[in-house]
Amino acid sequence: MSITMLEVQGLHKKYQNTVAVDDVSFKIDKQDIFGLLGPNGAGKSTTISIISGIIHRDKGEILVEGKNFDKNLKDIKRNMGLVPQDIIIFEDLTAKENLEYFGSLYGINNKTRKHNVDQTLEFIGLTDVANKFPKTFSGGMKRRLNIGCAIVHRPQIIILDEPTVGIDAQSRNHIMESIRKLNQQGATIIYTSHYMEEIQSLCNRLLIIDKGKVVESGNTNELLLKYNLNETYLIMLDKKIQNELCKQLNEIIGVVKCSINEKVLEIEAQANTFSLKHILDVIERTNYKFLSINMKRNNLEDIFLHLTGKTLRD
């Protein structure tokens, strides 16, 4: 049976005349990797700031491991690590000193701190540059140190607010692997990112918010299936395709759209009502031979755009 780590009920926050978060509720189980998605200005950062204890909410209930958030805030903060979107480290302290200082702020004693700092340095891959100043680091190294400062005290809940912005593929991969490792070690992860493929591959549960309200939430795979309404097939034929073929294909039940690009046929069809066999029969009947077939299913980005729209946000 899963244990609830964080439960949020009816969260509400208003800034002057703008409602940033409006009646947001969600539940995160222990060892979940929980993805928080939303376009710019959706209320993600406000939600994160509230559950990290940085800003006060106007309304709503928060329980962490069943404990009242406000009454146990000191202990909750010591059991939580926030990796902010911006790199917030001290440039004039070495990597090791940064970790030591954050460790001391989290209240861990000297002996444990020393041990944790060494382990964290190894975990974030900065042991070799432990005594160097972050100003000499690359963007990826700084990001890793930024994460290190939030996990040096071994928190049970780790909140990562877009931790992979502006870094190379290697650092990004290292960070993703580290998050998986932290999760395997027992940490509950709350993750926000604009990179949908990251969230799709990492998170087992999702919450999509827009304009302060919850738009959708649930298990990642279930959501992908739920919104996988259309499938797209790319079929390569042996010769240049005539418009007549498309006309015939459009008559098949379930086909939504058919388009031609020389020898390639692109067919968009409803996932549940459509039969690939009918398409292939028509192709053969009209004296074409297919050379290859590729299928593209809806990914998280398609679902996200479907739910939040394609209008540009500020």
Place this chain on the structure above:
Amino acid sequence: MIISTFKYTLKREIRDYTSMLLMVFFPAILALIVGNALQGDFQAPKTEKYKVALIEGDMYMESLKSVFAAEAVSNITETIILNNHSEADNALLLGEIHGYIWYDSDEINFVVEDPELQGVAIITFILTQFTRNQNIFTHQNVNYNDYDVIGNRLLETYIQARGLSNNHIPRAFDYYGVTLTVLVCLFGSLYAIKIISDTLIGRKQERLLSVTNRLLPIYIGVLLASILLVAMQISVLLIFYKMVYGVFLGSNYFRLIAILFIFIIFSNLFGLALISVVKDYGIAYTLANIIILGSTFLAGGFVIIDLDHFGAGRLINQLLPNAVCQNVLFSTIYETNSVSFIEYIQVMAAGASILIIVAVLTNKRRLAK
């Protein structure tokens, strides 16, 4: 949390070479600029007494002789008695005396060789007081012997008015050295503004708030580091002034250090209050500079302005923290007891309380949002 914040803040700031260099070199550069302006006063203190001749005359000259014979005056001046003007003129031409005084029917005349000499100012002051007071004494039939007491009292008044010590002939730089020290203490608030905005403003504050509910220990740690750095800087500055320019600092070093340390704490709290209210490093830094220089101007640091006829001068002297600090420093260095240490502590405590309240209220208000 206080100790670790103090320790790591200190490390950070010491490694910030630019600001360290600025903080150490700034006072020295300022001293050099002021030093250039007061070049004549930068020479080694003149041990030579001001030599003045008194020309024999009537009973007023006898009274004056008694004044100049008083111990306090004779420590600064050397008086000789001459019979007539031609003797005095000759002595002046030969450089045996710096000036001479004679009484002519209803006025005292003072002939000087170089009106810029410090001794001239002192003697002029004594003569002004003497002529102002003589009618009272004449009326009261004061015995000539009492002029010894009068002489001491007159010089004491001069000391209190100008901050001079019995045993020290001050140069302009003695005065400006103290003013500059107070100014640099105030500039220490820029350190507080910098360190606090580097640690506790904006995104850094948000990150720290995700770590702990209580920012107060972090504020204290940061301020302690800033106070220590400014105290170190002031120590370097005082040693520099003393060793390089021979600035007169009196003999009560313990009291001197206590006064300055209290003022450093005050100036750091000023920085804290300012950055708490303004929340922006650039604006706070600019405002601090304007306030510091403006208040130094009002406190009579570099430009002496007479605000007494507006009734504001006295108020500024009693309430403006840097004016109070300057006054208590002069009072301590020259042992005039014109401003008591307790009075100073009271003013500083009142000012510090206001600054702390402003900082706490503005931070609480911001965090509540």
